[in-house]
Amino acid sequence: MNLPFQRKLIVLFIFLFFLLLLIQGYLVYGLKISFLLSSLISLGIVTPLAYMILRYFTQPIREMMDRVKRLTGSKSDRDAHVYSGDELGRLSKSIGEMGTQLQKKIDEVSKERDYLQTILKGMVEGVLVVDERGRILMVNDALRKILSLSSEVVDKAPLEAIRNAELEEAIREAIQERKSTAFELIFPLSGGKTLEVNVVGISPSPEEIGQEGEKIKGAIAVFHDISRLKELEKIRQDFVANVSHELRTPLTTIKGYTETLLEGALKEEVAPQFLQVIQKHVDRLTKIVEDLLTLSKIESKEFYLKWERLPLSGLIDDVLDFIKEAVEKRKISISRDIIPSSLEVMGDRNYLEQILINLIDNAIKYGRQGGRIIVSAVRKNQSEVEISVSDNGIGIPKEDLPRIFERFYRVDKGRSQELGGTGLGLSIVKHLIQAHRGRVWAESQFGEGSTFYFTLPFHI
Ligand code: ADP
Numbered sequence: 180m181n182l183p184f185q186r187k188l189i190v191l192f193i194f195l196f197f198l199l200l201l202i203q204g205y206l207v208y209g210l211k212i213s214f215l216l217s218s219l220i221s222l223g224i225v226t227p228l229a230y231m232i233l234r235y236f237t238q239p240i241r242e243m244m245d246r247v248k249r250l251t252g253s254k255s256d257r258d259a260h261v262y263s264g265d266e267l268g269r270l271s272k273s274i275g276e277m278g279t280q281l282q283k284k285i286d287e288v289s290k291e292r293d294y295l296q297t298i299l300k301g302m303v304e305g306v307l308v309v310d311e312r313g314r315i316l317m318v319n320d321a322l323r324k325i326l327s328l329s330s331e332v333v334d335k336a337p338l339e340a341i342r343n344a345e346l347e348e349a350i351r352e353a354i355q356e357r358k359s360t361a362f363e364l365i366f367p368l369s370g371g372k373t374l375e376v377n378v379v380g381i382s383p384s385p386e387e388i389g390q391e392g393e394k395i396k397g398a399i400a401v402f403h404d405i406s407r408l409k410e411l412e413k414i415r416q417d418f419v420a421n422v423s424h425e426l427r428t429p430l431t432t433i434k435g436y437t438e439t440l441l442e443g444a445l446k447e448e449v450a451p452q453f454l455q456v457i458q459k460h461v462d463r464l465t466k467i468v469e470d471l472l473t474l475s476k477i478e479s480k481e482f483y484l485k486w487e488r489l490p491l492s493g494l495i496d497d498v499l500d501f502i503k504e505a506v507e508k509r510k511i512s513i514s515r516d517i518i519p520s521s522l523e524v525m526g527d528r529n530y531l532e533q534i535l536i537n538l539i540d541n542a543i544k545y546g547r548q549g550g551r552i553i554v555s556a557v558r559k560n561q562s563e564v565e566i567s568v569s570d571n572g573i574g575i576p577k578e579d580l581p582r583i584f585e586r587f588y589r590v591d592k593g594r595s596q597e598l599g600g601t602g603l604g605l606s607i608v609k610h611l612i613q614a615h616r617g618r619v620w621a622e623s624q625f626g627e628g629s630t631f632y633f634t635l636p637f638h639i
Pocket of ligand 1: 542570573590596603629
């Protein structure tokens with residue numbers, strides 16, 4: 180019966196009233212039972228009936244309550260039965276459908292939110308989102324790390340949380356003037372990091388434009404940490420400046436002497452002397468270019484090592500043989516100390532020779548006339564062999580020690596140039612040892628001597 184609910188109740192009431200009268204009449208006039216007892220009996224019959232019918236009528240209400248509870252709690256019940264076709268039944272059905280739709284939307288939104296959160300979490304760029312009042316809505320983990328933000332920043336003004344007026348102004352312009360800005364910032368608070376910042380306003384969606392006009396809803400600032408890029412750029416600029424400087428000195432000398440020779444000195448007595456100076460500087464230029472080429476080769480993608488197992492004693496003997504002349508010239512005594520004497524390493528023979536030549540050559544150059552050099556090798560542990568080259572020469576001041584492996588870094592530039600140094604020897608050594616998966620370091624007592632240590636793999 181698809182009657183409206185109100186009418187159902189009236190019909191039920193009339194039906195029960197007449198039923199009550201009928202039973203009561205039958206009991207009083209038919210069975211001659213007293214009025215009081217017949218009233219009790221007829222009420223006893225009608226009340227459960229009324230209860231059952233009412234329960235049937237109110238079934239949709241209970242169902243609606245159930246659904247609302249489920250909606251606010253967990254999932255909606257798509258398969259709930261509707262026992263009635265009246266307004267309440269239809270309402271219950273609509274609520275059920277609405278619940279299903281709502282749940283679908285909630286699922287979609289939370290899926291999107293999860294995606295967004297995963298993206299924000301995985302991003303290396305820092306992200307800051309502010310609302311239309313310019314208050315922080317969220318910052319991602321990357322930004323917390325980049326700016327070392329420890330405290331809670333949500334609902335604070337960016338100026339208060341990040342302490343940068345330029346950023347605050349860019350956010351204000353994005354919200355009030357719809358202006359997108361890109362700029363670089365140096366953050367002293369985060370260890371002088373250089374950040375590239377892009378700020379844009381958040382435009383309202385088409386539905387929101389209808390309701391609230393085209394008012395900007397907030398702004399997003401994306402922070403890209405370009406400190407490393409800047410550092411590399413600086414290294415590159417310094418390197419070009421250093422190379423140019425290193426090349427200019429010998430070139431200027433060569434140019435000066437050749438001009439003098441061409442202007443007439445060629446026929447004079449000093450000519451051979453001039454030519455010797457030219458030759459010395461040409462050699463120097465050649466050495467710089469060779470060292471630069473070696474460095475660029477080591478850093479290139481094509482660089483590889485020919486790994487082989489090498490007995491250290493043979494390797495060191497070959498190197499000592501190669502530099503015999505220079506050692507004799509400076510009257511230096513060289514000893515080698517390999518424990519155990521049969522010790523072997525893994526490495527590329529040519530490059531290991533180059534490492535040892537560079538280190539021993541420095542020990543000769545910066546060692547004393549008549550001094551001593553010790554080349555030692557010892558098996559450090561299961562996987563490493565430690566090799567050292569020690570001299571009792573001029574030593575290295577403490578403050579210079581951390582920088583000697585840098586390109587063109589020299590403690591005493593004049594002395595290095597005088598001895599034919601390019602300032603690239605130790606840099607080559609460091610790169611080659613790193614290519615061998617080893618470590619290199621130096622210890623020195625200024626005025627007393629230096630020891631250069633490096634490790635090589637025992638196995639690979
Ligand atoms: P260079 O061509 O000038 O020798 P290196 O890169 O080989 O360049 O060394 C860098 C600097 O480190 C040298 O100029 C020198 O000042 C210092 N140095 C290197 N080895 C020694 C050593 N054994 N004793 C003292 N100083 C050294």
